[in-house]
Amino acid sequence: MPKNIIVTGGCGFIGSNFVHYVAKNHPETHVTVLDALTYAGNIENIKGLPADRVEFVHGNICDAELLDKIVPGHDAIVHYAAESHNDNSIADPEPFIQSNIVGTYRLLEAARKYDVRYHQISTDEVYGDLALDDSHRFTPESPYRPSSPYSSSKASADMLVRAWHRTYGLKTTISNCSNNYGPYQHVEKFIPRQVTNILDGIRPKLYGNGLNVRDWIHTEDHSSAVWAILTKGRIGETYLIGANGERNNLDVLHDILRVMGQPEDAFDWVRDRPGHDRRYAIDPTKLMTELGWKPKHTDFESGLKQTIQWYTDNEDWWRPAKAATEAKYKKQGQ
Ligand code: NAD
Numbered sequence: 001m002p003k004n005i006i007v008t009g010g011c012g013f014i015g016s017n018f019v020h021y022v023a024k025n026h027p028e029t030h031v032t033v034l035d036a037l038t039y040a041g042n043i044e045n046i047k048g049l050p051a052d053r054v055e056f057v058h059g060n061i062c063d064a065e066l067l068d069k070i071v072p073g074h075d076a077i078v079h080y081a082a083e084s085h086n087d088n089s090i091a092d093p094e095p096f097i098q099s100n101i102v103g104t105y106r107l108l109e110a111a112r113k114y115d116v117r118y119h120q121i122s123t124d125e126v127y128g129d130l131a132l133d134d135s136h137r138f139t140p141e142s143p144y145r146p147s148s149p150y151s152s153s154k155a156s157a158d159m160l161v162r163a164w165h166r167t168y169g170l171k172t173t174i175s176n177c178s179n180n181y182g183p184y185q186h187v188e189k190f191i192p193r194q195v196t197n198i199l200d201g202i203r204p205k206l207y208g209n210g211l212n213v214r215d216w217i218h219t220e221d222h223s224s225a226v227w228a229i230l231t232k233g234r235i236g237e238t239y240l241i242g243a244n245g246e247r248n249n250l251d252v253l254h255d256i257l258r259v260m261g262q263p264e265d266a267f268d269w270v271r272d273r274p275g276h277d278r279r280y281a282i283d284p285t286k287l288m289t290e291l292g293w294k295p296k297h298t299d300f301e302s303g304l305k306q307t308i309q310w311y312t313d314n315e316d317w318w319r320p321a322k323a324a325t326e327a328k329y330k331k332q333g334q
């Protein structure tokens, strides 16, 4: 059982949900959050957690000197920090190369130097996309075929992790998860964007023909899976995390409109994302059979309702980022 872990990106969406998860379910584990507080990081996300068990360090994962100061004494690094948004990576790939590739390299080197267990948080997008009518899902044996600057930077990072395990014997695991939803997700992402648009009297925006499929998982289920891999996963292995949540974007938007009392055609079609991946689908068999993991949030409608309620109740949290995010999208024709 790890007693003292570093969680990079612990002020972002999924990282902060993981920090809450550990603080609630594993009080014997101390967490050091390392986060640069980019536009996507928010210290409010970890506010109120017990100060003796959750410590915050403001810093960049690319900063090797800082890593020399904070990594010794920890028994694991769980690496969430990244530039995470596909549309941003298309507009400007540079920060993705720095944070996602160089940042991962620096962390791996620090983990090697101080002999620390390392878990890489990755994405199903490294496997590229599937046709809408393909009967297959991604498995740990699927070839890497990333499409966007974001997903190719994550694929590059995963390759470094594999090499550091094989070449240097670093104690690593990798998890590739599907699309998360839940509280604290930035308003640039699909579900929070549409929900906060409706709350703001703006029409939701759907890319392309709306038929692209994403495999939705509640972020709390992602956290429990990462904990299972960190504590019980086999070293050197890759685990795929998913909860059988395939849905196309049009259906998700219709669900949001219905729950929020809007007509089903109250949205705008906008310019498609260049290179837009058609479908992601995860086969989580290895994680379920080997580590006994099961998702808790199996009813998407009810998880979505809770999420919509969270954004309705927490306008103070999302309001500061909303206008700039929509201005950026408007410039892109989205
Ligand atoms: P996010 O954009 O909400 O948060 C990223 C966090 O990382 C922010 O707090 C930011 O300040 C921090 N960060 C970025 N660059 C940094 C740097 N150089 N140094 C230190 N901190 C830095 O992202 P998210 O959606 O929570 O995703 C977290 C991780 O999970 C990413 O690695 C992403 O690839 C992966 N992932 C996300 C999803 C999803 O659906 N969102 C699914 C699978 C995997």
Ligand code: DAU
Pocket: 084, 085, 086, 087, 122, 123, 124, 125, 177, 178, 179, 180, 188, 189, 190, 191, 193, 205, 206, 207, 208, 212, 213, 214, 249, 273, 280
């Ligand atoms: O699959 C895991 C990935 O899921 C993670 O690795 C990424 O970090 C995370 O951002 C997410 O990537 P997507 O590109 O799938 O998520 P996004 O929320 O940007 O978009 C979801 C779908 O909705 C996608 O098909 C594009 C579409 N979309 C998005 C926005 C913001 C719209 O139709 N309208 C929108 O306004």
